[in-house]
Amino acid sequence: MAADSFLMPPCRKIRICKAKREPNLNHSDSSSGVEPQDADYSYVPQLYDELENLILARFPLSEYWKLYLLNKHFLQFLKSGELFKIRRQIGFKESSIFMSASGGNSWWAFDRLFKCCRKLPELPSRDVSFIGGDRESLCAGSHLIVAGWETTDGYVVWRFELETSKWIKGPFMIDPRCLFASATCGTFGFVAGGIGMGLIGAKVLNSAEKYNPETKSWESLRCMNKPRKFCSGCFMDNKFYVIGGKDENNNELTCGEAYNQDNNKWELIPDMLKDDDNQVATQQSPPLLAVVNNELYSLKTSSNELMVYIKNSNTWKKLGAAPVRADLHQGWGVAFKSLGNELLVIGFSSSISSGNDNGKGMTIYTCKPEPESKELQWRCIEGYKDRLNFFLLNCCVMVA
Structure with missing residues (x-):
């Protein structure tokens, strides 16, 4: 962007007229009524559209919904969608947390600091x-x-x-x-594995796809080495794990796989989920994983313990x-996410075991892991x- 694009544009001259006075009935002068005339000029600067857009791009994401009501x-x-393109161009991004809890079909949006909260329109x-x-x-x-x-439609989006x-459906x-x-890299979403519907019923998949929000379309990726369901995904070292x-x-x-976009290949990583005792980290829910500062x-x-993966x-x-x-529910109902340079956990407070909690509502914690x-x-x-209810059905973080 040129440096002079931030200069103020030429001022616009505004004509200001004097108000017409009421005639003085006690005065014989016929000129007592004064007509509007050029009396003074004020100079009101206007913003270039480009500068106005840059200002709007820095408007808090949690407040964007108010702009819908401002004017056409x-x-x-x-x-x-131009506003989000400008945000990406200038490198201005914010994290937002979207979640849905048990007891309803509503979705809620929170800002990065959980200071702003709004209920999304009802999912149709x-x-x-x-x-x-x-x-x-x-x-x-x-x-x-x-x-x-x-x-009626089977698996839908x-x-x-x-x-x-x-x-919008689809x-x-x-x-x-x-x-x-699933995992997110930049503006793209990646999915792999899961349960699909085959010709003879449910089928465990090894296929993978990539979602492009600009074209609103899915693209097939190379299939994984192993079909799997109840699995978890993340991005680390610029690879989809x-x-x-x-x-x-x-x-x-207990194995993992890493997809390299550069060569379109999956690398199988044996025993990635074995712990120090060489026991399978069994759990009913998919593994609770998050990547912060490129560390998994x-x-x-089973133990509510936080672990860090040693790559070497x-x-x-x-x-x-x-x-x-x-x-409490074998991993279900708990959110474990990366939030910038912090870990985010949401669920039932551990203080209930000591009787210091009334057992109602969710608790939210963050930390900067080392x-x-x-x-x-x-x-x-x-x-x-x-x-919200402490049992979360869905939770994900958006960076836009």
Whole structure:
């Protein structure tokens, strides 16, 4: 951008007229009524459209919905998607947390610091199977993707667009699926594995896909080495990792696979989920994984212990207990996510074991993990304890 593009444009001259006075009935002068005339000029600077757009691009993401109500110009500007393109060009990004808890079909959006919260428009699906069944969620660019099963259409995808603040059905995946691994890299979303519907019923998949929010389309990727369901995904070392899960015979998988976009190949990593005792990290839910500063962390559902992955030795190191009860429902209902340079955990507070909690509402904690640290400092986020049920159905982080 040229340096002179930030200079103020030429001032616009505004004509200001004097108000017409009422005639003085006691005065014989016929000129007592004064007509409007050029009396004074004020110079009101105007903003270039480019400068105005740069200012709007730095507007807090959690407040964008208010711009829809401002005027038609801002509404159309938001719907065009240009505002998010400008944010990417200037490197201005914010994290937002989207979550849905048990007890309803509502989605909530929180800002990075959990100081702003708003309820999204109701997801239009009224299908009982979709509302009460397994749903997966991920974010890609400014799109929130929610996948699940509907009685009439099978496995479907609903997406919420920040540009329009609306839910839209589709586009469906090339291989519709549920209970799959997912991760986000830049503005793209990646999915792999899961359960799909074959010609003779449910089938465990090894296929993978990539979602592009600009074209609103899915692209097939090379298939994994092993079919797997109940697996988890993450991005680390610029690769899409799919870890753990179960195979087509319902056997636990401790291996992982890493997809390299440069050569379009998957690398199989044996025993990636074995702990220090060389025991399988069995868990009913998919593995709870998060990557912060290119380091992989795991929350064990059997012991509520936080672990960090040591890449060179393909082993795990203990970092201490997390402040939520991941073991309460074998990992289900707990959120374990990366939030910038912090770890985010949401769930039932571990203080209930000592009787210091009334057992209602969710608890939110963050910390800045250090692989070499002996003790992690968790920070409790206050203010939302009774806003949502502690059992989360879905949670994902958007960076846009």
